Structure formats: structure tokens, C-alpha cells
Amino acid sequence: MPRTATITPTEEDARLQALGYRLTAPRRAIIATLREAGRFCTATQLHERITARDVGLASVYRTLELLAEVGLAERRAEVGGEASFLYCSPRHHHHVICTDCGTVREIDAAFCPDEAVTRAVEAATDFQIARHTMDFHGLCADCQGGG
Amino acid sequence: MPRTATITPTEEDARLQALGYRLTAPRRAIIATLREAGRFCTATQLHERITARDVGLASVYRTLELLAEVGLAERRAEVGGEASFLYCSPRHHHHVICTDCGTVREIDAAFCPDEAVTRAVEAATDFQIARHTMDFHGLCADCQGGG
DNA sequence: CGCTTATTGACACAGGCTCTCAATAGCCGT
DNA sequence: ACGGCTATTGAGAGCCTGTGTCAATAAGCG
Incomplete structure (x- = not known):
């Protein structure tokens, strides 16, 4: 020791x-x-x-x-x-951010726009999509209670 | 005149x-x-x-x-x-951004994470989601050609 | 067409962030 | 464990983006 x-x-x-x-x-x-x-x-x-x-x-x-x-x-x-x-964790993830207290929760790739959406965007824009970003904003459990 | x-x-x-x-x-x-x-x-x-x-x-x-x-x-x-x-146009929209030349295209709400995804995020995090952001990054039509 | 007042342009200034450089301390080999 | 090489640190000067101030200008309205 x-x-x-x-x-x-x-x-x-x-x-x-x-x-x-x-x-x-x-x-x-x-x-x-x-x-x-x-x-x-x-x-x-x-x-x-x-x-x-x-x-x-x-x-x-x-x-x-x-x-x-x-x-x-x-x-x-x-x-x-x-x-x-x-x-941030090094894995691919997205954030859910509390608009009141600022707390952030990570959510994993399960919530990402799926392959079909990405293909649709490519079709609509002629871009070749490589990456995306996405955040959700709202009230966390602690901030939903009082006014 | x-x-x-x-x-x-x-x-x-x-x-x-x-x-x-x-x-x-x-x-x-x-x-x-x-x-x-x-x-x-x-x-x-x-x-x-x-x-x-x-x-x-x-x-x-x-x-x-x-x-x-x-x-x-x-x-x-x-x-x-x-x-x-x-x-930006005043309507709700998202951006597709060229990682090479920086050109930006707007895409409309049709490509947003749908209601089901939002509910799933709420269930997973106990947040009450009010808003989201989302961007796609990749190569625009003009930049896909040559190296 | 003239009045009221939001807006402008110039410049001073504030504050966030970076650069520099000598001193310190990781990491590696022994 | 120890010593050397060098990345990293801390302090402070300095840079540069962005804001506040104020007299002059011009938009909008009657």
C-alpha cells in the first residue's frame, strides 16, 4: 500500500x-x-x-x-x-437538456434518426450525409413540479 | 415610376x-x-x-x-x-451543412424526429421534451465529385 | 412636408481567450 | 528508484471580438 x-x-x-x-x-x-x-x-x-x-x-x-x-x-x-x-462520453450519443436548471442527460444511438430518414434527406438534398447532431430540450424530472 | x-x-x-x-x-x-x-x-x-x-x-x-x-x-x-x-427561414426547419464548402440547405419538419421518438426519450429520461434541434453534415452535390 | 424617435457610425472600452516563456513535473529507459 | 527529455503549467501581457456611448441621420407617421 x-x-x-x-x-x-x-x-x-x-x-x-x-x-x-x-x-x-x-x-x-x-x-x-x-x-x-x-x-x-x-x-x-x-x-x-x-x-x-x-x-x-x-x-x-x-x-x-x-x-x-x-x-x-x-x-x-x-x-x-x-x-x-x-x-461527453466518447460514444455516439445525444443530449437532453433541462431548460430550467441546465442538467444534461445523455441518450444513446437508439434514438438517432434512423437510416430511412437519412436516406430521405439525401434524396431531398443531393447531399451525402455523413453525420448528424440532435438535442432535446425540456424540463427534467426535478424541475417539472413547482412553477 | x-x-x-x-x-x-x-x-x-x-x-x-x-x-x-x-x-x-x-x-x-x-x-x-x-x-x-x-x-x-x-x-x-x-x-x-x-x-x-x-x-x-x-x-x-x-x-x-x-x-x-x-x-x-x-x-x-x-x-x-x-x-x-x-x-434562416422563420418556419421550423433543420439544416444540412456541407462539410467541404459550407453550403447550407434547409429541410422542413417532415424530417423531424417523430412523436414516437420524442415519447421514447421522455420515457427514458423523465424529461418533458418541448423542443429539439437537429443538423445533418455531409458533402453537397457539388463537392461529391473530385477529391 | 416636417416632427418624433429609432437607428446609425465612429470610437472608446470591456472581457474572453490566446501567446509567450521560464519553471515544473510526466513518462520512459535504465 | 533515479535522471533526462520534453510536454505541460502558471502568470501576465496582449489580441481581438463584441458592446456601450453619443451626436447625427433618416424611417415612419400624421
């Missing part, structure tokens, strides 16, 4: 490492914080939230950029403000 | 007017330029492109903001840079 607690690399940590990126303490902190948030967060919000270690704001930006590139985070435009980032 | 050519208000011009906004020459130029582009454009791009009249960059920003609010334009985050805007 080592003196310092063993830090178990999470699935996403391992993924970064497999791609040749170093698994540093700041990166781990940022990823963990983003994932635990379970909703879109700005770099500033994450920066404030990371208390265990003194992580520079620039590193937060750099890591979020990296995660987005690798597919572990999704970037979203904020109207007239900061960009927001959401933790 | 008036001396100066009559400027026919387009459908979107009329819509702005109906909402109580004034139909100014700069606005018309910006809307026309955005619509003719047929793809996502940044404020700077539009500003450079408008040659017929000296339109201030601030006005381009203001008009794009206005269009987005009214539903005549869609705003998109650009990775690490400027926001882009796309002309």
Missing part, C-alpha cells in the same frame, strides 16, 4: 493517455470537475470550482480545448458571453 | 417591420448579403462584403443580433474565434 493514495485513472484519463497526452494533475482536476458538474460550464466557473489545487485559468482553457478536440467535451456558444463546455 | 428604383421589401424585411423595427438601408443590405451567402458568415465577413453602402461594423453586429432574436438567423460558435450567423 503506497503512502500517498493511489490515483485511479478514470476511463477518460486513460483515453487521453492513449492518445499520447500526459496525465497531469491539473488535467485530472479539470476533467473530474467538468464531469461531476453534469451540465455546461464556462472556463471561469470550472476555474473557481477547482479548489484542491491551484490551476491556472489558461490551463483550464487549454484542457477544455483539448477535450473538445478529442471528443470528451462539447463546446457551446453562449449569447454574447463565454463559451460553455459539457462533459 | 419613381426616379430611384423601388426597393421591394423582401419577406424577411416585412417581418421585421411587422415587429415594429424600422426598415433601414443598412439592415436591408445586411439581410440581403447574409441570405445570398447561403452559409454561415461572421460579422466581419459580411461587413467586408457589403460594398453598396458604408455600413458600420457595429450595425452589422446589432442587426445580426436582432435577426437571431427574431428567428431569421442562427448563431453558431466558432472554435476560438468569431461567431457565425446563418440566414
Whole structure:
């Protein structure tokens, strides 16, 4: 048993490492914080939230950029403000976003537009479809109750 | 017949007017330029492109903001840079975007995830779905040919 | 045709994000 | 375990997109 607690690399940590990126303490902190948030967060919000270690704001930006590139985070435009980032599993999935509290749930490929729809779009537009995006917005269970 | 050519208000011009906004020459130029582009454009791009009249960059920003609010334009985050805007019809629709040249085609509600899918998502997540977004990405007819 | 007032253009300014660079710490080989 | 190579970090300066201000202009209305 080592003196310092063993830090178990999470699935996403391992993924970064497999791609040749170093698994540093700041990166781990940022990823963990983003994932635990379970909703879109700005770099500033994450920066404030990371208390265990003194992580520079620039590193937060750099890591979020990296995660987005690798597919572990999704970037979203904020109207007239900061960009927001959401933790994402690496599998193909879609999001269900609460319009009230911002909580995000992932749903898997079972809900994707099926092959027939894609073919119909191709027929209608003469495009050769390679990829799609899709989000649902509404109220989560917790926010449906009171006004 | 008036001396100066009559400027026919387009459908979107009329819509702005109906909402109580004034139909100014700069606005018309910006809307026309955005619509003719047929793809996502940044404020700077539009500003450079408008040659017929000296339109201030601030006005381009203001008009794009206005269009987005009214539903005549869609705003998109650009990775690490400027926001882009796309002309949109006011009806519910989705986009098919060429990954090569950026051309965008609108498709109508016929291709939306149907009622059954929405209900299934609700059942799976306990959310109450109100709205969805969906885009398709691929190669347009012109870009499918050569490498 | 003139009045009222939304809109414009120019510029100053704010804030988000990036770049730079020396210092630090992963990772790998031994 | 240890040392070296080098990716990564943190701090802060700086860039650049986007907004606020304000006098001048012009759209819309009677």
C-alpha cells in the first residue's frame, strides 16, 4: 500500500493517455470537475470550482480545448458571453437538456434518426450525409413540479 | 415610376417591420448579403462584403443580433474565434451543412424526429421534451465529385 | 412636408481567450 | 528508484471580438 493514495485513472484519463497526452494533475482536476458538474460550464466557473489545487485559468482553457478536440467535451456558444463546455462520453450519443436548471442527460444511438430518414434527406438534398447532431430540450424530472 | 428604383421589401424585411423595427438601408443590405451567402458568415465577413453602402461594423453586429432574436438567423460558435450567423427561414426547419464548402440547405419538419421518438426519450429520461434541434453534415452535390 | 424617435457610425472600452516563456513535473529507459 | 527529455503549467501581457456611448441621420407617421 503506497503512502500517498493511489490515483485511479478514470476511463477518460486513460483515453487521453492513449492518445499520447500526459496525465497531469491539473488535467485530472479539470476533467473530474467538468464531469461531476453534469451540465455546461464556462472556463471561469470550472476555474473557481477547482479548489484542491491551484490551476491556472489558461490551463483550464487549454484542457477544455483539448477535450473538445478529442471528443470528451462539447463546446457551446453562449449569447454574447463565454463559451460553455459539457462533459461527453466518447460514444455516439445525444443530449437532453433541462431548460430550467441546465442538467444534461445523455441518450444513446437508439434514438438517432434512423437510416430511412437519412436516406430521405439525401434524396431531398443531393447531399451525402455523413453525420448528424440532435438535442432535446425540456424540463427534467426535478424541475417539472413547482412553477 | 419613381426616379430611384423601388426597393421591394423582401419577406424577411416585412417581418421585421411587422415587429415594429424600422426598415433601414443598412439592415436591408445586411439581410440581403447574409441570405445570398447561403452559409454561415461572421460579422466581419459580411461587413467586408457589403460594398453598396458604408455600413458600420457595429450595425452589422446589432442587426445580426436582432435577426437571431427574431428567428431569421442562427448563431453558431466558432472554435476560438468569431461567431457565425446563418440566414434562416422563420418556419421550423433543420439544416444540412456541407462539410467541404459550407453550403447550407434547409429541410422542413417532415424530417423531424417523430412523436414516437420524442415519447421514447421522455420515457427514458423523465424529461418533458418541448423542443429539439437537429443538423445533418455531409458533402453537397457539388463537392461529391473530385477529391 | 416636417416632427418624433429609432437607428446609425465612429470610437472608446470591456472581457474572453490566446501567446509567450521560464519553471515544473510526466513518462520512459535504465 | 533515479535522471533526462520534453510536454505541460502558471502568470501576465496582449489580441481581438463584441458592446456601450453619443451626436447625427433618416424611417415612419400624421
